[in-house]
Amino acid sequence: MLKKISWFFCSIIYCIIKFYKFFLSPWFQPSCRFDPTCSEYFQDALKEYGFLKGTYKGVIRLLRCHPIKWLGGSFGYDPIISKRKRHG
Amino acid sequence: MDNKNVILAVFLSTLILLVWATYFEDPKIKEKRFEGEKNKQTQVTKPETAGGTSVPKIDAPKIITRVDALKDGERVVIENNNLLGSIVLRGALIDDITIKNYRETIDQKSKQITYLNPKKINEGYFVETGWAAKGNVKVPDNNSVWQLREGKKLTPNAPITLEWNNREGLIFLKKIEVDDKFLFKITDTVRSDRSGNIELFPYSQITRNSKPTIEGFYISHEGLIGVVNKNLKEESYDTIQKEKKAFSGNNGWLGITDKYWMTSIIPEQGKSFNAEFLFKDGFKVNYILxxxxxxxxxxxxxxxxxxxxxxxxxxxIDSYSEKEKIERFDLAIDWGWFYFITKPLFFLIDYFFKLVGNFGVAIILLTVVVRIVIYPLADYSFKSMAKMKVLQPEMLRIKELYKNDVKKTQTEMMALYKREKVNPLSGCIPIILQIPIFFAVYKMLFVTIEMRHAPFFGWIKDLSAADPTSIFNLFGLIPWSPPTFLIIGVWPILMGVTMYIQQKLSPAPPDPIQAKIFAFFPLMLTILLASFPAGLVVYWTVSNVLTMLQQWIILKRTKVKTV
Known part of the structure; x- marks a missing residue:
């Protein structure tokens, strides 16, 4: 049951990110400071950790994506490391 | 990638747009026209059909005009600089209010806004205050005829007092005051000449006989509203018709709101009350101490x-919230989720308006300010984008080198960025922040009365309404009025064109299908925004032009440096 709820919320957020990536993101200059980008990272986090922890990880990553260092700004290669073996 | 889904998404959204235009916009406009004609003829009541419920029976036949209803019984006139109306002595109801300084359409000769109406007509909408008694005590009701004791006409400097004697030893007095804006203060007093203990509970009630024509747009609440102990309660007419809602608290206010107008009853703050939203012989909002x-x-x-x-x-609204200490009265205006952005933006626009005297120019000034504020961040990102262009050959080489290893490519890229110190892009945060600003401008244009009928230059007579011109009749050259979804004005087209140019200046999305769909976006948004408030389209157009200008300058500057 809990798994189903988690899956449900995950897919909602996943769709929002998909929508953003496809329709909104191209309007702006490419500006993510990370690799993979925040939206990719968010999606991976949802897949890997489920709704609660995944959202938490994704939001934290977003909050780090700016140039102001003393507010936690950062950049670079920062993927979600998968414990499971995934294809595609 | 999932190209099928994308095509499906585009197809579906286009379909939704079309369906919305034909089934919701057109009937709404027809309905409005129809209603306008009806008002011209006579103010005959219309049969209530909403939700299949029948009209509640009210004592008198309702086929009378507003004018006739107002002639029925003695009245005391109310007037200040903003309101004109009267109080009917039968029931001591405030049931006739015209808001003087606003008109129904942009035509200055059109009718002023008639807001409250006598209860006998279908649009009946009135307010009362009174007492509920415990046990068998005669208290005044809607049919009690009051006597005017003091005053003649209710104005800001001249309160009136009404009196009603229950002939059983109780005398009821009602002192009514009004300020120069929209606030009434009613002091109900009871004097007893008889022995024995009597318990009375003060109450207030708003009644609206029928659901008004509402815009029914999700973006602003129209219906029953209130704040009880800091919690905002918003209920639609349809919900209340189905079920009653009850609240209790000791602070706040209750009312019925339209997009721009509102009637609200405010209990003495700090005293506990029970409040209700219900439908029984009309929509009722009341509280009882x-x-x-x-x-x-x-x-x-x-x-x-x-x-x-x-x-x-x-x-x-804000001054009442502060001076009269009405808890969270500012929420009467539906600022929405982005309250903390929308409201400051409004104050900024209002400040510019006071400087230049035109809300359109004020919106343009706002665009400039928003640009200046995010300039440092945008500058950052534009600059690095220009630098990226210089690094293009190197990046292509890396891509070619690690063609079969996506991960390796990305890591190498990052290494390249670090080496060349180009990475510091502005990041995702600044971009995510721009979306709420845009939404806040939209909300503000839609919700605040200050934008209503605010003119811009030329053909834009109302910034809160859509650009009325249409390319399909060559902007008025051909004597033909196209259907709503074909009204695509000058400003939306300007917006589309500037957006197209801006798009050409930005890098194309990597996915080819996405790039193709993206090319259609300026056209799609032109069509979509054509029905949005003209002020928003002006904001967007000017914003596009400024972005382009900035981008062009930066590109030029970096080119000079590198060559």
Missing amino acids: LDSLQLGGQKIISSTSKIFIGAKEVHV
């Missing part, structure tokens, strides 16, 4: 309530 006032022997009790009837002007 829980602590009774005891009356015994030669005693006088009294209770005060405030009533707001009028236009939701931002500064007026």
